[in-house]
Amino acid sequence: MDCSRLRTLINRYCAGEENWVDNRTIYVGHHEPPPGAEAYILQRYPDNRIVSSKYTFWNFIPKNLFEQFRRIANFYFLIIFLVQLIIDTPTSPVTSGLPLFFVIIVTAIKQGYEDWLRHKADNAMNQCPVHFIHHGKLVQKQSRKLRVGDIVMVKEDETFPCDLILLSSNRSDGTCFVTTASLDGESSHKTYYAVQDTKTLHDEQDIDKLHATIECEQPQPDLYKFVGRINIYHESNEPIARPLGSENVLLRGATLKNTEKIFGVAIYTGMETKMALNYQSKSQKRSAVEKSMNAFLIVYLCILISKSLINTILKYVWQLEQYRDEPWYNRKTESERKRNVFITAFTDFLSFMVLFNYIIPVSMYVTVEMQKFLGSYFLTWDEEMFDEETGEGPLVNTSDLNEELGQVEYVFTDKTGTLTENNMEFIECCIEGHIYIPHVIC
Numbered sequence: 001m002d003c004s005r006l007r008t009l010i011n012r013y014c015a016g017e018e019n020w021v022d023n024r025t026i027y028v029g030h031h032e033p034p035p036g037a038e039a040y041i042l043q044r045y046p047d048n049r050i051v052s053s054k055y056t057f058w059n060f061i062p063k064n065l066f067e068q069f070r071r072i073a074n075f076y077f078l079i080i081f082l083v084q085l086i087i088d089t090p091t092s093p094v095t096s097g098l099p100l101f102f103v104i105i106v107t108a109i110k111q112g113y114e115d116w117l118r119h120k121a122d123n124a125m126n127q128c129p130v131h132f133i134h135h136g137k138l139v140q141k142q143s144r145k146l147r148v149g150d151i152v153m154v155k156e157d158e159t160f161p162c163d164l165i166l167l168s169s170n171r172s173d174g175t176c177f178v179t180t181a182s183l184d185g186e187s188s189h190k191t192y193y194a195v196q197d198t199k200t201l202h203d204e205q206d207i208d209k210l211h212a213t214i215e216c217e218q219p220q221p222d223l224y225k226f227v228g229r230i231n232i233y234h235e236s237n238e239p240i241a242r243p244l245g246s247e248n249v250l251l252r253g254a255t256l257k258n259t260e261k262i263f264g265v266a267i268y269t270g271m272e273t274k275m276a277l278n279y280q281s282k283s284q285k286r287s288a289v290e291k292s293m294n295a296f297l298i299v300y301l302c303i304l305i306s307k308s309l310i311n312t313i314l315k316y317v318w319q320l321e322q323y324r325d326e327p328w329y330n331r332k333t334e335s336e337r338k339r340n341v342f343i344t345a346f347t348d349f350l351s352f353m354v355l356f357n358y359i360i361p362v363s364m365y366v367t368v369e370m371q372k373f374l375g376s377y378f379l380t381w382d383e384e385m386f387d388e389e390t391g392e393g394p395l396v397n398t399s400d401l402n403e404e405l406g407q408v409e410y411v412f413t414d415k416t417g418t419l420t421e422n423n424m425e426f427i428e429c430c431i432e433g434h435i436y437i438p439h440v441i442c
Contacts, residue, residue, distance in 0.1 A: 023228075026214040028167075028265045029133065029207075030149045048146035048162050048269040049126050050276060053118040060115075064108050072297045073365055074103065080357045087347055089354040096354075099362040106366050110373050114399060130161045133263075136208040150266045151207055154256050163273045164250040164264030165214060165230070167198040167207065174199025176250075176259040183223060183253050183275060193247050194262075197232050197240055207263050216244065219268050221277035223251065228267075251275060289403045293368075297360060304359050308352035312345060372399045 024043065055063055069075045077100045084093035126144035133139070133151040143161045146152070151167070154160055169176045174194030181187045201207045216228030228244040250256075250264055252273040270276065376399035379385070386393045396402065429436050 023215055023217055026216070026265070026267055027149050028210055028212040028214065028230075029151050030147075031211050043148075045148040046270040046272055047144055048266075049144040050122055050270060052122055052279070053115050055112070055115045060108075060112060064111060065104070068104055068107055071365060072294050072301070073360055073362070074100070076297075076301065076360060077357070077362055080354055083350050084354055087350055089351050091354055096357065096362070103362060103366040107369050110369055118397075128161070133204050133208050136205045138204055144270075146266055146269055148266050148269050151210075151263060152266060153204075153261055153263055154250075155261045156256055156259055159255050160250045160252050160264075162252050162266045162270070163268035165228075165244060165267055166192050166194045166248055166250055167210070167263045167265060168194050168201045169199070169262040170202065170260040176262050177257045178250060178254045179257050180223075180251065180254045182255075183251060183278075189257055191247075192250060195230055195232075195242055195244070195248065197242060198230075201263070214244070214265065214267060216267055219272040219274070219277060221274055223274055223278070287401050287404050288407050290368075290400075293364070300360050304353065304356055307356055307359075308349055311352045312349045315348060316345065372402050375399065375402045 024045075069078060077096055081093055081097045081100060083089065084091065084096060126142065128143045129140050130143045130146060131138050131140055131153045132146065133153070138153060146162055152161065152164060154164075166174075166176065168174055174196075176192050176194075177189040178192055179187060179189060198210065198212075201210065211233040213231045213233075214228060215231070216226070224246055226244065226246040226249045230242050230244055232240045232242070234240075249267070250262070252268075253275040256262060268274065376396035379394050379396050379402065382394065426438055
């Protein structure tokens with residue numbers, strides 16, 4: 001059996017049928033196609049729950065400890081603490097264990113608090129009310145309970161709760177205007193188009209009578225790519241197939257503008273939406289400052305090892321003279337005299353490591369963590385960054401990356417809508433010698 005065949009079977013077994021096939025079939029409104037159409041195959045898809053948090057109640061302790069001990073300084077002091085427990089060292093294990101414990105606890109509290117805020121934001125988003133059609137009537141339910149195939153109604157200035165195929169809008173041509181600023185930074189209005197055969201369906205009863213299936217690709221993160229088709233079934237005629245592209249897809253996170261309302265069918269929900277696939281919130285991101293700190297720590301660790309090695313060698317050179325290796329106030333036992341010289345030398349090397357371990361400060365990481373945590377509040381409180389139009393200030397999602405703002409050297413951006421506003425104001429004009437100024441005619 002070749003590797004590709006084996007990989008396919010593993011994916012099929014572990015992920016389920018709906019996750020490994022190339023496309024999916026969605027039944028609009030969960031209606032079965034009329035008799036004579038293809039068989040109705042119920043497929044399972046995730047709900048519309050969004051999870052941007054990193055930890056859960058069950059994995060917080062092991063996962064947080066793993067992430068903290070990935071840091072060179074924390075791992076180094078853990079090794080020093082274990083060495084102090086195992087061998088007879090010049091200092092007590094408490095001198096390194098207690099500061100390390102304090103650093104781990106403070107960092108865990110800080111990261112746990114930030115993740116609790118993410119849980120809180122997720123719950124608010126997942127419990128947001130959404131209107132969908134059920135038996136020809138508009139029904140309200142929480143966003144997290146949306147399923148693939150539900151027909152959703154979205155009103156002006158509302159955010160799309162999941163990825164939708166536009167079926168119709170209140171506009172006669174079946175178009176709607178959308179802003180995708182939260183997805184790609186574009187604040188200009190984009191036009192999206194309804195399916196040609198469904199754009200005339202403007203009320204709940206007509207939409208609920210629709211019998212159609214959508215065949216489309218499996219979820220993928222490209223915001224500007226979508227391939228699919230919709231099959232519309234009639235009682236007497238053959239089904240009508242229409243192609244679907246990215247111009248028919250309303251993405252989660254985008255906002256409806258200048259359109260009273262739209263109807264759309266959910267095709268991707270929850271963590272399968274393009275927005276969710278594009279952010280990797282669970283990955284551990286490290287700033288450039290922390291990476292440089294790790295590089296310097298490696299240098300200091302090399303200095304420490306070299307210093308301990310030199311002192312170990314000098315100790316045995318000094319003990320070459322008779323009686324210097326066994327002074328009268330520290331007589332060796334019989335077992336110590338018979339101990340292998342290499343084991344003794346290694347133990348002495350570890351003792352020097354413990355003795356000189358403070359060349360790397362144990363409080364460094366916790367100091368940086370507290371500076372980042374407090375710095376995030378200074379960003380939030382900055383009145384100069386407050387947007388009066390939206391009534392919102394800056395929001396710090398990850399305080400670990402605050403200093404990255406100061407590392408930006410080049411910004412590649414377009415002009416209209418980014419560096420300038422999409423706002424044209426009338427200042428003055430001259431028509432046939434007459435000067436027109438707002439509210440004043442000269």
